[in-house]
Amino acid sequence: xxxxxxxxxxxxxxxxxxxxxxxxxxxxxxxxxxxxxxxxxxxxxxxxxxxxxxxxxxxxxxxxxxxxxxxxxxxxxxxxxxxxxxxxxxxxxxxxxxxxxxxxxxxxxxxxxxxxxxxxxxxxxxxxxxxxxxxxxxxxxxxxxxxxxxxxxxxxxxxxxxxxxxxxxxxxxxxxxxxxxxxxxxxxxxxxxxxxxxxxxxxxxxxxxxxxxxxxxxxxxxxxxxxxxxxxxxxxxxxxxxxxxxxxxxxxxxxxxxxxxxxxxxxxxxxxxxxxxxxxxxxxxxxxxxxxxxxxxxxxxxxxxxxxxxxxxxxxxxxxxxxxxxxxxxxxxxxxxxxxxxxxxxxxxxxxxxxxxxxxxxxxxxxxxxxxxxxxxxxxxxxxxxxxxxxxxxxxxxxxxxxxxxxxxxxxxxxxxxxxxxxxxxxxxxxxxxxxxxxxxxxxxxxxxxxxxxxxxxxxxxxxxxxxxxxxxxxxxxx
Amino acid sequence: xxxxxxxxxxxxxxxxxxxxxxxxxxxxxxxxxxxxxxxxxxxxxxxxxxxxxxxxxxxxxxxxxxxxxxxxxxxxxxxxxxxxxxxxxxxxxxxxxxxxxxxxxxxxxxxxxxxxxxxxxxxxxxxxxxxxxxxxxxxxxxxxxxxxxxxxxxxxxxxxxxxxxxxxxxxxxxxxxxxxxxxxxxxxxxxxxxxxxxxxxxxxxxxxxxxxxxxxxxxxxxxxxxxxxxxxxxxxxxxxxxxxxxxxxxxxxxxxxxxxxxxxxxxxxxxxxxxxxxxxxxxxxxxxxxxxxxxxxxxxxxxxxxxxxxxxxxxxxxxxxxxxxxxxxxxxxxxxxxxxxxxxxxxxxxxxxxxxxxxxxxxxxxxxxxxxxxxxxxxxxxxxxxxxxxxxxxxxxxxxxxxxxxxxxxxxxxxxxxxxxxxxxxxxxxxxxxxxxxxxxxxxxxxxxxxxxxxxxxxxxxxxxxxxxxxxxxxxxxx
Numbered sequence: 001x002x003x004x005x006x007x008x009x010x011x012x013x014x015x016x017x018x019x020x021x022x023x024x025x026x027x028x029x030x031x032x033x034x035x036x037x038x039x040x041x042x043x044x045x046x047x048x049x050x051x052x053x054x055x056x057x058x059x060x061x062x063x064x065x066x067x068x069x070x071x072x073x074x075x076x077x078x079x080x081x082x083x084x085x086x087x088x089x090x091x092x093x094x095x096x097x098x099x100x101x102x103x104x105x106x107x108x109x110x111x112x113x114x115x116x117x118x119x120x121x122x123x124x125x126x127x128x129x130x131x132x133x134x135x136x137x138x139x140x141x142x143x144x145x146x147x148x149x150x151x152x153x154x155x156x157x158x159x160x161x162x163x164x165x166x167x168x169x170x171x172x173x174x175x176x177x178x179x180x181x182x183x184x185x186x187x188x189x190x191x192x193x194x195x196x197x198x199x200x201x202x203x204x205x206x207x208x209x210x211x212x213x214x215x216x217x218x219x220x221x222x223x224x225x226x227x228x229x230x231x232x233x234x235x236x237x238x239x240x241x242x243x244x245x246x247x248x249x250x251x252x253x254x255x256x257x258x259x260x261x262x263x264x265x266x267x268x269x270x271x272x273x274x275x276x277x278x279x280x281x282x283x284x285x286x287x288x289x290x291x292x293x294x295x296x297x298x299x300x301x302x303x304x305x306x307x308x309x310x311x312x313x314x315x316x317x318x319x320x321x322x323x324x325x326x327x328x329x330x331x332x333x334x335x336x337x338x339x340x341x342x343x344x345x346x347x348x349x350x351x352x353x354x355x356x357x358x359x360x361x362x363x364x365x366x367x368x369x370x371x372x373x374x375x376x377x378x379x380x381x382x383x384x385x386x387x388x389x390x391x392x393x394x395x396x397x398x399x400x401x402x403x404x405x406x407x408x409x410x411x412x413x414x415x416x417x418x419x420x421x422x423x424x425x426x427x428x429x430x431x432x433x434x435x436x437x438x439x440x441x442x443x444x445x446x447x448x449x450x451x452x453x454x455x456x457x458x459x460x461x462x463x464x465x466x467x468x469x470x471x472x473x474x475x476x477x478x479x
Numbered sequence: 480x481x482x483x484x485x486x487x488x489x490x491x492x493x494x495x496x497x498x499x500x501x502x503x504x505x506x507x508x509x510x511x512x513x514x515x516x517x518x519x520x521x522x523x524x525x526x527x528x529x530x531x532x533x534x535x536x537x538x539x540x541x542x543x544x545x546x547x548x549x550x551x552x553x554x555x556x557x558x559x560x561x562x563x564x565x566x567x568x569x570x571x572x573x574x575x576x577x578x579x580x581x582x583x584x585x586x587x588x589x590x591x592x593x594x595x596x597x598x599x600x601x602x603x604x605x606x607x608x609x610x611x612x613x614x615x616x617x618x619x620x621x622x623x624x625x626x627x628x629x630x631x632x633x634x635x636x637x638x639x640x641x642x643x644x645x646x647x648x649x650x651x652x653x654x655x656x657x658x659x660x661x662x663x664x665x666x667x668x669x670x671x672x673x674x675x676x677x678x679x680x681x682x683x684x685x686x687x688x689x690x691x692x693x694x695x696x697x698x699x700x701x702x703x704x705x706x707x708x709x710x711x712x713x714x715x716x717x718x719x720x721x722x723x724x725x726x727x728x729x730x731x732x733x734x735x736x737x738x739x740x741x742x743x744x745x746x747x748x749x750x751x752x753x754x755x756x757x758x759x760x761x762x763x764x765x766x767x768x769x770x771x772x773x774x775x776x777x778x779x780x781x782x783x784x785x786x787x788x789x790x791x792x793x794x795x796x797x798x799x800x801x802x803x804x805x806x807x808x809x810x811x812x813x814x815x816x817x818x819x820x821x822x823x824x825x826x827x828x829x830x831x832x833x834x835x836x837x838x839x840x841x842x843x844x845x846x847x848x849x850x851x852x853x854x855x856x857x858x859x860x861x862x863x864x865x866x867x868x869x870x871x872x873x874x875x876x877x878x879x880x881x882x883x884x885x886x887x888x889x890x891x892x893x894x895x896x897x898x899x900x901x902x903x904x905x906x907x908x909x910x911x912x913x914x915x916x917x918x919x920x921x922x923x924x925x926x927x928x929x930x931x932x933x934x935x936x937x938x939x940x941x942x943x944x945x946x947x948x949x950x951x952x953x954x955x956x957x958x
Contacts, residue, residue: 025597027590028551029581032544034594037609040541062519065511066583066614066630072507085574090583093567093629094618102508104545104569104583111506115513118504124809130516135545135614139573150572151545330603 003342005273010217015145017267020342021276024145031143031150035260038343039146041284043153043260047133049186049281050155050258053178059129059157066135067102068111076236079109082203086138088150104137109204109229109255112158113237120251122242123162127170131157146264147221147479154259160239160251167252168207168228174256175209175226183223187262188279188395189213189269190402191223192425192474194450199434202255206230212449212476214402215268218423220449220476223265226256264479270394276344277366279394280387285324287313287383288345290336292352302351303327309349309361309379316380321387341366346390347383367393412463415475419444425476427452429469431462439464446475482821484752489696494624496746499821500755503624510622510629514739517822518625520763522632522739526612528665528760529634529737532657538608538636545614546581547590555715558588561682565617567629583616588683588708588734591637592716599730601721602641606649610636625743626700626958633738639718639730646731647686647707653735654688654705662702666741667758667874668692668748669881670702671904671953673929678913681734685709691928691955693881694747697902699928699955702744705735743958749873755823756845758873759866764803766792766862767824769815771831781830782806788828788840788858795859800866820845825869826862846872891942894954898923904955906931908948910941918943925954 004012023039083106090102161167191211201208205227234250270277293299313323350362360373405424409415455472483491502518569581640646670690680687684706713729749756772778792802829841839852884903888894934951
């Protein structure tokens, strides 16, 4: 199967990789998707990486319901304004019309803070450091597999704190430590972190922190967000506690989430014209063994050798490797090579009679295409070492790509040019006014992706309007 | 907090244990619940036990959408008849009325078999061995925390096979090996397995296999089911494949599930008048250390000793132990003892100055209440050994209880008596007619829980009507 070239039609390439690698497909209800086993195994790997880190920083998982009474959603004004247009509503159940419609959660701040009002009485009850893995529903007008679907899988953390300082530290720790570490080390995707501009903030947030990654088409992808919500939800839902001095105070809130959209990011950050390139830390199969034979005699000899290799590889490295023998007889080796390339398996091991005569196998790296004979003896450790190298290479390549597509234009004309072609991030001084954001969007389709955490003092005027700058901003076209 | 006695008011006892152990609470929408962190950690343990076994038997996880177009549900006649009265329906989304209402999945056979029609062409595509973890919604008239909720968490496996024999073997393997092994070894709950009578079968199934456990109030709890669906769904959704001889055939189906109801089963199978008794394999904390001191001097000495014990216990046994120090200063030791008893922590370790003088600690088993001094040296291994013993004891006690409440009445009068008081399972010959099932239910509230897999040849007449028996049946009152 030949894929469209990334350089010619990136959206078509994406769609064909999702299909060809058997990751997902559209389902019947508008904007919904089936995540197929190979795609789901990648998501399970991402979940494990995030969940381990969430727990290691003292958070616990719990589960809140899918259904939110419509009246509850309406208590936080900005929040309902942001989400009301996107919600799906249950009006009938058990054969009857409901007295009050139920909204399917688009996110769970409202139902969770309603419960926190019962759970929090004293400063001793704080902090609450909770997270849930669940499905949420937001009606999407332009759905796209993994990136924007009506129903999507995610985790959402919701914490309550005594002080503003503690809540701010929490919101930042999650983004800068938990999420960033998982995405860079496990997904091998370098991210830029910062704050959102007011127009891009989560509805109801005081500050939204975000991480942004750069895809191979030089568009940015928001890979995760963490919100400092101040006392907005505490006030809307009446979450007060007796502080250490015996006074009633409203609690401070954060919420934060990453979703299965990260699978889309993984595809677009590392994929090439031959298909997916999976980081070994997440690959459902880290190595695939393809037996090669012409006769029955060769077949039994090669099959036996493959079985021994699986035993060796399954126990190699600190945790063993995930290995598969592709012994399908209805397909020729070339077909299998192609398929496992599209599916992004980091290492392919070809085992034929001539290899065995030389007491070696042929090892092909998916990242570089390098093809080399390697001795059978000690192959497990060889492959474990190669996999570490591939993980590092993918991250390093993505870092280089990100660097090469980060621009510091000095005029608006130059900014417009780089944002359109080649694309990437343009970092400039900005006056802080939405007018200028709107103008850039109209001219280039780019938006402010993040405001750096420690901006260089903006000694230049706003790149758009020339007025005094108050911030730095990183602009890009985005998913 | 004093709990109601099990013997006096079992439902009140259950409700208070769920509350006192901080497992769950009702949420706002009718019949929905919040699973709180301690309850969710138990469910995560159950999930891990089931998921590991599902994967070890060659199944893969995937994810199908929450929404099923209403028309799709209607294609399998018995299935829609069974579920239509219970579904919740989305009629509006994105601010508009939907052209076709969307049903929230009550179970996913329909949407999955619709996809299988695209995925299956040839015998080479079979079997499909897939599973998903998700939420489903069934409108419940009499909701009860964990046991019957409008939304509930579960896994549902859906497999497709070439032959009837293979599908039957799959349905049985899941129940008799995967589920039973997890429930007996990890939850320490012994189960009886068998077939459901036709009236209790899953809507659309040819045969339903089930496992039934006995709760402390001598009512049965259905702990998991596995269905052989024949070709019903393949025919309804057009899932045909070219067989090895080149003929088009309908595929054979199974589906199977267990849910977070198992947490309710865990509470009611092992709990006593002091609260939960958790099997160590699932306990979020396997041991809790309670420091005891009167003065500041004592406090620092005891605190230091506790820290050392945690380090020792965290690394004890093959995988380390899950340990918590309860160092809350606002509560006295007695309060803590009571709380951790309600919460069912298998082992409590009391550490006071006198203990330390004797180079020992006081170890209290939750299962038996045994209280003994144990040397600090080697405490990790001591506790690991005790935990194994507690796991075995809980299973053995539940097995004894199950045996003691399994009756073989020889007359209908005797059957009525044992089913009502003390309650438990009555195993009898049965004519196979629903009339007799209905009569028993009217007289005793009991239903047929299972038909044993290898029934003794029924050489007795039906215990209800005296007509020739065709089967054995196990009757009980049930949740």
